[in-house]
Amino acid sequence: MSQGAIVRIGALDVRATSEPRIIRWLLITVALAFLILFVCLPVVAVFVQALGKGFGAYFGAVVEPDAWAAIRLTLLTAAIAVPLNLVFGLAAAWAVAKFEFPGKTALVTLIDLPFSVSPVVSGLIYVLLFGAQGWLGGWLAGHDVKILFAVPGLVLATLFVTVPFVAREVIPLMQAQGTEEEEAAMVLGARGWQTFSRVTLRNVKWGVLYGVILCNARAMGEFGAVSVVSGHIRGQTNTLPLHVEILYNEYNFVAAFAAASLLAMLALVTLTAKALVEWWSPEVGHLEARGGRAAEIRTVAT
Amino acid sequence: MIGRLRRRHSVLPGFGLAMGFTVLYLSLIVLLPLSAVVFKSATVSWAQFWATVSSPRVLASYRMSFGASFVGALINMIFGVLLAWVLVRYEFPGRRFADALVDLPFALPTAVAGIALTAVYSKEGWIGQYLEPLGIKAAFSPLGIMIALTFIGLPFVVRTVQPVLQTLEVELEEAAASLGASRWQTWRRVIFPILMPAVLTGFALAFGRALGEYGSVIFIAGNMPMKTEIAPLLIITKLEQYDYAGATGIALVMLLASFVLLLGINSLQWWSRRHQEA
Numbered sequence: 001m002s003q004g005a006i007v008r009i010g011a012l013d014v015r016a017t018s019e020p021r022i023i024r025w026l027l028i029t030v031a032l033a034f035l036i037l038f039v040c041l042p043v044v045a046v047f048v049q050a051l052g053k054g055f056g057a058y059f060g061a062v063v064e065p066d067a068w069a070a071i072r073l074t075l076l077t078a079a080i081a082v083p084l085n086l087v088f089g090l091a092a093a094w095a096v097a098k099f100e101f102p103g104k105t106a107l108v109t110l111i112d113l114p115f116s117v118s119p120v121v122s123g124l125i126y127v128l129l130f131g132a133q134g135w136l137g138g139w140l141a142g143h144d145v146k147i148l149f150a151v152p153g154l155v156l157a158t159l160f161v162t163v164p165f166v167a168r169e170v171i172p173l174m175q176a177q178g179t180e181e182e183e184a185a186m187v188l189g190a191r192g193w194q195t196f197s198r199v200t201l202r203n204v205k206w207g208v209l210y211g212v213i214l215c216n217a218r219a220m221g222e223f224g225a226v227s228v229v230s231g232h233i234r235g236q237t238n239t240l241p242l243h244v245e246i247l248y249n250e251y252n253f254v255a256a257f258a259a260a261s262l263l264a265m266l267a268l269v270t271l272t273a274k275a276l277v278e279w280w281s282p283e284v285g286h287l288e289a290r291g292g293r294a295a296e297i298r299t300v301a302t
Numbered sequence: 303m304i305g306r307l308r309r310r311h312s313v314l315p316g317f318g319l320a321m322g323f324t325v326l327y328l329s330l331i332v333l334l335p336l337s338a339v340v341f342k343s344a345t346v347s348w349a350q351f352w353a354t355v356s357s358p359r360v361l362a363s364y365r366m367s368f369g370a371s372f373v374g375a376l377i378n379m380i381f382g383v384l385l386a387w388v389l390v391r392y393e394f395p396g397r398r399f400a401d402a403l404v405d406l407p408f409a410l411p412t413a414v415a416g417i418a419l420t421a422v423y424s425k426e427g428w429i430g431q432y433l434e435p436l437g438i439k440a441a442f443s444p445l446g447i448m449i450a451l452t453f454i455g456l457p458f459v460v461r462t463v464q465p466v467l468q469t470l471e472v473e474l475e476e477a478a479a480s481l482g483a484s485r486w487q488t489w490r491r492v493i494f495p496i497l498m499p500a501v502l503t504g505f506a507l508a509f510g511r512a513l514g515e516y517g518s519v520i521f522i523a524g525n526m527p528m529k530t531e532i533a534p535l536l537i538i539t540k541l542e543q544y545d546y547a548g549a550t551g552i553a554l555v556m557l558l559a560s561f562v563l564l565l566g567i568n569s570l571q572w573w574s575r576r577h578q579e580a
Contacts, residue, residue: 017476028394031387032396032400034385035385038452039404039407039456042421043410046414091320098314099321107328110333116514116563118513120534121553124541124550127546129338156335160332186313214408221410223517224516224534228538260418264410268409271403
């Protein structure tokens with residue numbers, strides 16, 4: 001008797017908090033169809049178009065000198081921007097997560113600000129600063145320093161759009177840890193730097209890695225901001241995404257999609273690395289889509 | 303000055319150094335360049351600014367940008383909730399793969415997304431060739447802009463709704479069911495109100511991202527003045543004509559719009575937190 005009741009409650013349970021089988025499969029089908037149609041298909045199209053004239057044409061387009069110059073410039077830009085924003089992210093996280101000070105919310109909002117600015121505007125601000133009619137334009141021209149339409153401009157624009165990545169991953173992790181471990185280390189005689197590298201850094205290493213992966217993907221793939229400051233000088237100030245645009249506008253589709261396929265591979269590697277870190281360390285992840293980090297951090301802080 | 307801000311009893315070192323570096327870095331990389339927009343606008347008279355932003359071509363580009371972003375965010379709101387629900391609630395083969403795939407629009411450089419979408423939706427493309435006989439022109443039309451903006455905004459709603467769904471207590475649904483609610487009633491009256499703040503946050507994030515988007519749109523848009531021209535593209539056009547004041551005027555309106563959105567998103571988050579605690 002009692003066994004029957006349990007079975008009945010169990011049956012009710014399943015029915016009450018889930019949908020009929022047919023609805024379930026219908027919803028799954030619609031959701032996956034949307035995902036395949038909107039997300040998978042374009043990426044597959046990149047590789048199909050790139051290989052449209054065979055492997056020979058593909059490799060020819062990838063090893064062509066201008067393409068190489070674009071790849072090198074993209075790597076160089078990321079190699080400067082990512083470490084700088086890593087150091088910034090760690091410093092900002094240490095200050096925000098381990099200390100109390102007035103204006104913390106404002107600071108965190110400011111760190112996130114570049115995400116709310118259009119990439120084109122992110123480039124425009126550097127044109128207004130360093131352009132011929134800009135604030136520093138005259139002085140720079142007088143001293144023969146080239147920032148705009150040169151590598152420094154590309155690096156600055158990339159720095160701007162990737163400022164938040166490491167900081168916003170590491171701040172919540174450091175905050176969740178509290179300060180007890182560091183205080184214990186200090187009491188036991190560790191020096192400040194030892195405490196940071198042996199205790200703090202070790203505890204947030206997966207978050208740091210996650211932030212660096214996302215920061216790198218954006219740094220290498222940024223288009224709008226660098227497009228404004230680049231000047232599009234072939235072989236000199238063209239990053240890989242800009243190279244894609246030029247080839248495409250010249251109707252050189254195989255070469256454009258070949259260059260694009262390298263960036264698509266970067267995206268796939270990024271997604272895989274990201275999924276691995278999330279799997280390895282479940283507290284890290286899915287942060288870039290969350291807005292209002294400031295609100296989140298504010299509630300943790302109070 | 304900075305030393306005085308330090309928490310009085312903290313034994314941890316390095317606040318001055320970390321804080322000093324953070325503030326200096328932010329000032330140089332973010333604040334100083336951004337303030338250039340404001341100061342540049344200040345050198346332009348109000349009449350001149352108004353003439354720029356109210357010219358028919360600029361107004362048309364605003365209408366295009368705001369309208370297409372709204373439609374894109376709306377589509378993402380519907381399919382985002384569906385995807386989040388399916389990924390959290392149901393078991394099916396390839397679920398983890400589908401989950402990872404949701405982030406692809408974040409990881410894929412926008413220029414690549416732009417040419418790829420154009421290839422798929424142009425009249426010879428995999429999908430475009432079926433739309434053409436129906437009289438639907440996807441690429442090089444406002445519809446193309448909406449498609450691109452839907453693509454780049456997809457992860458936002460999914461990733462804001464997912465964590466809320468994961469922490470949703472099954473007991474609530476059990477209670478609703480035991481009180482006689484149908485599954486649809488439970489969804490509409492119990493689950494959806496809890497998801498609502500997250501859904502709106504995701505919508506606002508997707509809308510904000512779409513508003514400023516450039517790379518993925520320009521390839522598929524066709525970029526016809528008055529018809530399929532988005533505001534960020536018009537900024538670049540003005541810059542190429544050395545019309546710095548015009549470019550700054552358009553940019554200032556876009557900046558203000560994104561700050562208002564940011565404010566809205568922060569209040570939404572605050573509301574949603576209160577909602578969850580209540």
